[in-house]
Amino acid sequence: MVLDADVMQLRRGDLDALTALIARFQNRLYRYLLRLVREPAEAEDLFQQCWLRVAEKIRSYDPGRSFDSWLFAVARNLAIDHLRRVRPQSLDEPVSKDDASESFVDRLRSKETLALDRILESERSENLAAALLNLPATYREVLSLRFEEEMKLEEIAEVLGTPLSTVKSRLRRSLEQLRNSLEAGYYRGDLS
Amino acid sequence: MIAAIEHNRIRSLLALAASGALDPAEETLVGNHVRNCPECSAQLDEWRALAQGLRRLPTPQISAQALQRTVALVREASAAESERRTTRKILAPLLAFSWLLTVLSWPLFRIASGGLRVLFDIHFAHDWRAFAVFLAWTWVAGGVAAFVLSSHQQRHRRLA
Numbered sequence: 339m340v341l342d343a344d345v346m347q348l349r350r351g352d353l354d355a356l357t358a359l360i361a362r363f364q365n366r367l368y369r370y371l372l373r374l375v376r377e378p379a380e381a382e383d384l385f386q387q388c389w390l391r392v393a394e395k396i397r398s399y400d401p402g403r404s405f406d407s408w409l410f411a412v413a414r415n416l417a418i419d420h421l422r423r424v425r426p427q428s429l430d431e432p433v434s435k436d437d438a439s440e441s442f443v444d445r446l447r448s449k450e451t452l453a454l455d456r457i458l459e460s461e462r463s464e465n466l467a468a469a470l471l472n473l474p475a476t477y478r479e480v481l482s483l484r485f486e487e488e489m490k491l492e493e494i495a496e497v498l499g500t501p502l503s504t505v506k507s508r509l510r511r512s513l514e515q516l517r518n519s520l521e522a523g524y525y526r527g528d529l530s
Numbered sequence: 531m532i533a534a535i536e537h538n539r540i541r542s543l544l545a546l547a548a549s550g551a552l553d554p555a556e557e558t559l560v561g562n563h564v565r566n567c568p569e570c571s572a573q574l575d576e577w578r579a580l581a582q583g584l585r586r587l588p589t590p591q592i593s594a595q596a597l598q599r600t601v602a603l604v605r606e607a608s609a610a611e612s613e614r615r616t617t618r619k620i621l622a623p624l625l626a627f628s629w630l631l632t633v634l635s636w637p638l639f640r641i642a643s644g645g646l647r648v649l650f651d652i653h654f655a656h657d658w659r660a661f662a663v664f665l666a667w668t669w670v671a672g673g674v675a676a677f678v679l680s681s682h683q684q685r686h687r688r689l690a
Contacts, residue, residue: 382596385592470584506546
């Protein structure tokens with residue numbers, strides 16, 4: 339693995355490299371934190387804490403790992419600690435996997451997907467974003483890492499500290515629940 | 531019956547197929563099935579549209595003030611940490627050296643004042659007062675030097 343020049347310089351204590359890294363990752367990192375905590379002010383605060391932690395821990399970063407995965411894992415740990423303190427219930431997964439997949443299959447069988455068709459065809463991303471925000475934090479984060487950060491499943495597993503099989507099942511469940519929410523018409527008011 | 535089981539199994543893989551999260555064997559399986567199953571093919575298209583929608587979500591931007599604040603704060607904290615590390619590197623050998631001097635100064639002083647013979651004289655001579663003054667002076671001088679050095683570094687950091 340070729341180690342990022344900025345990361346190498348930061349490990350040597352170069353503060354300009356740190357500034358360059360903050361600028362480079364600002365949108366991705368902020369978006370990920372915002373998806374997790376949902377509140378812009380909290381996301382900004384965590385963004386700041388995350389870079390302080392990076393500056394503090396950069397010497398313990400293993401250059402054999404992907405820097406992106408390490409950075410997002412640092413951000414995730416901070417966000418989880420924050421949520422545990424502020425909104426512990428937001429970390430729960432409210433729907434069991436069996437219930438979710440069963441009701442979804444039932445819905446597919448009944449072919450009642452007209453609402454979904456309308457949503458997807460009109461590409462109402464506000465609607466989708468609203469549905470995404472209403473998912474549990476564990477689902478929001480896996481969707482964000484996969485589709486917004488475009489991370490490979492192995493990288494996501496590294497960030498979450500879970501096996502690949504867990505990432506896959508979580509990804510499937512989160513997509514199913516997202517689709518379920520859209521089909522259920524919770525956001526129909528925004529569609530008209 | 532077997533076809534129905536296969537059909538349901540493929541269905542459960544469609545969301546992952548649209549996410550590019552299947553291994554090659556599963557991908558082939560889904561590809562072959564979807565070619566001959568219009569229902570699954572339509573479902574896969576919907577999953578793909580959902581995945582595409584997620585990829586196209588607008589990226590929220592952090593405010594410029596928050597970004598500037600972060601850069602300033604992190605630079606300051608890093609500079610302070612780096613300075614602490616440097617200070618530790620300098621102070622550790624200096625401290626060890628000062629302790630060595632302290633330990634050695636008593637026998638050296640005894641040798642200088644009375645020759646090698648008095649070194650092993652267990653009776654305290656009157657010169658212990660002079661030694662105490664010498665020791666106190668070295669510690670005060672060391673303290674003043676540390677204070678001056680620290681003030682200088684703080685001033686330097688403020689200017690930077």
